[in-house]
Amino acid sequence: MTSAGLDPPPRVEARGLARRFGPVIALDAADLDVRPGSVHALLGENGAGKSTLAKCLVGALAADRGRIVVDGRDVTLRHPRDAHALGLGMVWQHFSLVPCLTVLENLVLARPDAPRWIDWRHERAALDAFLEDVPLRIDPGARVADLAAGEKQRVEVVRQLRLGHRVLFLDEPTSVLTPQEADALLGRLRALADAGRISVVLTTHKLDEVIAHATHVTVLRRGRVVADAPLDRTIDAATLATWMVGHAPPSVARPAPRDARQPARLSIRALRVARAAGGPPVAIDALDVHAGEIVGVAGVSGNGQRELVEALCGQRSVDQGAIDVDARPWRADRASMRAARFGCVPESPLANATAPDMALADNLVLRVFDRAPIASRTGRVRRDALRASAQALAARFAVQSGALGRAIATLSGGNVQRAVLGRELVDDTRLLVAVNPAFGLDVGAAADVRRRLVELRATGCAVLLVSEDLDELITLSDRIVVMFEGRVVLSTLGVEADRQALGLAMAGHSAIASARADN
Amino acid sequence: MSDPGLWALPLALAGGALRAATPYLFVSLGECLTEKSGRINVGVEGILLVGAMSAFGAAWATGSPWAGIAAAAAAGAAMGALHGALCSLARVSHVAAGVAILVLGTGIAFFAGKPFIEPQAPTLPAIELGAWSSHPAVASALRLNPLLALGVVLAFGMRAAFRRARVGLAVIAVGDDAAAATAMGLHVDRTRLAATTLGGALAGIGGASLSLFHPTGWSEAISGGQGLMAMALVIFARWDPVRCLGAALLFGAAGALAPALQAAGHGHAWQLLHLAPHALTLAILVTGTTRARAMRGLPGELAVLR
Numbered sequence: 001m002t003s004a005g006l007d008p009p010p011r012v013e014a015r016g017l018a019r020r021f022g023p024v025i026a027l028d029a030a031d032l033d034v035r036p037g038s039v040h041a042l043l044g045e046n047g048a049g050k051s052t053l054a055k056c057l058v059g060a061l062a063a064d065r066g067r068i069v070v071d072g073r074d075v076t077l078r079h080p081r082d083a084h085a086l087g088l089g090m091v092w093q094h095f096s097l098v099p100c101l102t103v104l105e106n107l108v109l110a111r112p113d114a115p116r117w118i119d120w121r122h123e124r125a126a127l128d129a130f131l132e133d134v135p136l137r138i139d140p141g142a143r144v145a146d147l148a149a150g151e152k153q154r155v156e157v158v159r160q161l162r163l164g165h166r167v168l169f170l171d172e173p174t175s176v177l178t179p180q181e182a183d184a185l186l187g188r189l190r191a192l193a194d195a196g197r198i199s200v201v202l203t204t205h206k207l208d209e210v211i212a213h214a215t216h217v218t219v220l221r222r223g224r225v226v227a228d229a230p231l232d233r234t235i236d237a238a239t240l241a242t243w244m245v246g247h248a249p250p251s252v253a254r255p256a257p258r259d260a261r262q263p264a265r266l267s268i269r270a271l272r273v274a275r276a277a278g279g280p281p282v283a284i285d286a287l288d289v290h291a292g293e294i295v296g297v298a299g300v301s302g303n304g305q306r307e308l309v310e311a312l313c314g315q316r317s318v319d320q321g322a323i324d325v326d327a328r329p330w331r332a333d334r335a336s337m338r339a340a341r342f343g344c345v346p347e348s349p350l351a352n353a354t355a356p357d358m359a360l361a362d363n364l365v366l367r368v369f370d371r372a373p374i375a376s377r378t379g380r381v382r383r384d385a386l387r388a389s390a391q392a393l394a395a396r397f398a399v400q401s402g403a404l405g406r407a408i409a410t411l412s413g414g415n416v417q418r419a420v421l422g423r424e425l426v427d428d429t430r431l432l433v434a435v436n437p438a439f440g441l442d443v444g445a446a447a448d449v450r451r452r453l454v455e456l457r458a459t460g461c462a463v464l465l466v467s468e469d470l471d472e473l474i475t476l477s478d479r480i481v482v483m484f485e486g487r488v489v490l491s492t493l494g495v496e497a498d499r500q501a502l503g504l505a506m507a508g509h510s511a512i513a514s515a516r517a518d519n
Numbered sequence: 520m521s522d523p524g525l526w527a528l529p530l531a532l533a534g535g536a537l538r539a540a541t542p543y544l545f546v547s548l549g550e551c552l553t554e555k556s557g558r559i560n561v562g563v564e565g566i567l568l569v570g571a572m573s574a575f576g577a578a579w580a581t582g583s584p585w586a587g588i589a590a591a592a593a594a595g596a597a598m599g600a601l602h603g604a605l606c607s608l609a610r611v612s613h614v615a616a617g618v619a620i621l622v623l624g625t626g627i628a629f630f631a632g633k634p635f636i637e638p639q640a641p642t643l644p645a646i647e648l649g650a651w652s653s654h655p656a657v658a659s660a661l662r663l664n665p666l667l668a669l670g671v672v673l674a675f676g677m678r679a680a681f682r683r684a685r686v687g688l689a690v691i692a693v694g695d696d697a698a699a700a701t702a703m704g705l706h707v708d709r710t711r712l713a714a715t716t717l718g719g720a721l722a723g724i725g726g727a728s729l730s731l732f733h734p735t736g737w738s739e740a741i742s743g744g745q746g747l748m749a750m751a752l753v754i755f756a757r758w759d760p761v762r763c764l765g766a767a768l769l770f771g772a773a774g775a776l777a778p779a780l781q782a783a784g785h786g787h788a789w790q791l792l793h794l795a796p797h798a799l800t801l802a803i804l805v806t807g808t809t810r811a812r813a814m815r816g817l818p819g820e821l822a823v824l825r
């Protein structure tokens with residue numbers, strides 16, 4: 001295995017690539033030119049064809065028409081192996097590491113030339129030597145299941161480099177990363193690209209990342225390239241957004257502060273919840289969410305937000321303390337959720353909020369299928385009523401039409417997110433827990449979701465908004481709390497929120513800065 | 520140790536463990552391999568019976584116990600491959616397919632085994648580890664089934680393979696996360712088919728160890744549910760081949776408890792003690808599936824056990 005620096009990456013061009021899925025035209029004669037050493041951002045709305053284009057270029061999907069040209073030669077990529085031979089590789093949107101194996105085992109097993117009988121000491125030494133040359137820190141001995149998302153992402157990138165790949169396709173690599181992790185990863189990749197050692201093609205919905213780290217940008221709309229340009233200072237996020245959706249996306253205005261304090265709908269007292277991966281338990285002394293209020297929870301992921309949300313949704317048992325909803329102890333069962341008109345959009349909604357192998361339609365009606373009009377009085381499910389309800393819910397956030405009968409697990413991440421939003425953000429929701437609600441959504445849809453949250457707030461819904469997007473929190477929240485190592489270390493009014501202070505608190509430097517807002 | 524009286528019970532238990540462990544060991548190693556690859560085969564009891572029957576028949580027909588083992592392995596492999604092929608069809612439940620294999624194997628074994636109920640077939644030569652002792656009890660307790668020795672080597676070999684061989688890691692990978700394994704360029708279906716086939720062959724050899732070693736012979740009651748208990752044993756061993764060996768010895772000893780007490784003259788409760796292996800199975804299933812800790816090592820794709 002040679003070091004990542006010897007030969008420069010090849011130039012990769014797509015010319016008129018087209019691909020249909022049944023009636024859906026995913027790609028419609030798309031062109032892409034990835035020059036050596038560039039960081040090429042691929043932008044577009046959900047369903048624009050970004051993933052499809054990338055998959056075609058790494059041999060994971062066959063194009064119906066069009067050519068792929070590598071260093072001036074036409075190539076056919078029938079299998080990822082063919083792409084591998086040319087130095088092209090993909091980091092998938094969903095992690096493709098085997099959880100029960102260690103990082104080192106994963107890296108070795110991924111190599112086509114892995115020896116039949118593996119000398120782990122030798123492999124470890126070889127990897128350590130390789131890593132000296134690559135600015136990505138990973139722990140070869142750690143089990144993948146124990147890694148945070150950012151670490152896994154680094155391992156994925158190291159694996160690509162280790163396989164000798166020079167052109168890296170990354171499909172929404174930062175969607176599972178915290179902003180800090182994302183910045184670090186893209187910065188490293190950009191440095192490698194600037195040194196002429198790799199080219200990077202990445203899809204993302206985060207325009208700031210594109211501005212900060214990309215050298216070129218190609219925008220797809222409904223399978224066609226609508227813009228293609230080197231990134232210079234004249235291009236800002238608004239320009240990119242306009243290219244993507246054809247018009248400037250509506251901005252969501254900060255909701256007007258509410259004058260009179262409504263009663264607390266959700267009230268947490270002296271809560272103790274054990275953490276999944278060990279670590280200090282969630283320990284929250286007091287946290288209230290009032291009717292007509294959005295309380296934002298900031299924090300680097302893995303600081304107890306997940307356990308807090310799981311406890312609220314009944315997925316994790318509470319060790320001590322009280323969670324009250326409407327001044328009554330909260331039992332997160334179906335009956336109380338219905339009585340409280342509770343909605344929840346958890347992280348990784350496919351795993352946490354859907355039955356993955358069931359149809360999209362069935363998943364959409366999970367909250368209402370046992371009531372009229374879907375359920376008859378004898379308990380029979382009326383399929384036509386189910387379909388009608390599902391259709392209505394799907395329309396709220398424009399879930400891909402025509403997919404109602406497909407297993408929800410086969411939908412793109414953005415579409416799964418839309419489906420869960422459509423189900424949980426119904427009009428009569430009175431208490432909502434939402435984690436990264438705009439996850440995987442394009443700018444237009446993300447704005448829709450945020451507007452919806454503000455609408456719900458205006459109708460008196462209490463919203464606990466857990467997010468890794470500080471801008472989102474600052475724009476939407478009446479109050480923001482920062483979680484660090486399971487505790488609330490900072491609580492501030494949304495209007496007074498200061499990015500710097502929040503950032504410091506998220507990093508754990510806040511013992512003094514606890515400018516506690518009322519509460 | 521001049522008086523074996525005091526030692527009779529532990530000796531009998533040890534002897535029983537060594538004698539009865541062999542079928543448990545092979546079936547559980549086979550099942551371990553199958554499950555590591557992300558499949559479950561609940562039909563191993565049927566494969567065990569087919570193995571026992573075909574081993575006996577082939578040994579009887581050819582006069583060689585080794586031919587019997589080969590026949591049992593081949594028959595087991597065929598059953599395992601059938602299970603693997605069924606499972607790789609879309610929308611086929613692994614458990615339902617396994618039940619089909621169980622019923623099919625039992626049927627084949629009982630039907631084709633009818634002519635073998637009477638005759639005697641050649642038996643495997645014993646490894647006489649107890650030859651040094653003048654006590655017949657010691658000597659008989661340490662008469663080892665040669666297949667046990669093979670099984671021990673296999674258990675350590677499999678553990679080494681799961682840790683250090685590319686194929687071993689590949690089996691673990693396809694069993695833990697099929698999508699990730701595919702993305703790594705591994706062939707999920709092919710690997711699983713191979714693992715299931717090999718697992719079937721091992722279960723077949725487990726059957727041979729029943730019918731070709733003292734007391735030999737083919738009868739329809741030969742397995743007594745050992746194939747089913749071996750599945751619990753795999754959970755107990757947390758999918759580790761060497762722990763399968765320990766667990767097989769434990770199950771063997773549990774099975775020897777009743778006869779040993781009976782022989783030692785404590786005959787009253789022996790009927791009840793025949794239940795020992797079954798009780799052990801139940802205890803393992805209860806403790807093993809309720810505590811998260813015991814589920815460590817569970818292959819991620821074995822959704823039926825989650």
Ligand SMILES: Nc1ncnc2c1ncn2[C@@H]1O[C@H](COP(=O)(O)OP(=O)(O)OP(=O)(O)O)[C@@H](O)[C@H]1O
Binds near residue numbers: 045046052053412414
């Ligand atoms: N395997 C598939 N079967 C059917 N339709 C598919 C398949 N893969 C993609 N599509 C459809 O093709 C279109 C383009 O999908 P693609 O995944 O390329 O979009 P994307 O730009 O990556 O979107 P997102 O931002 O949501 O990831 C979508 O309408 C999608 O539903």
Ligand SMILES: [Mg+2]
Binds near residue numbers: 052
């Ligand atoms: Mg995509």
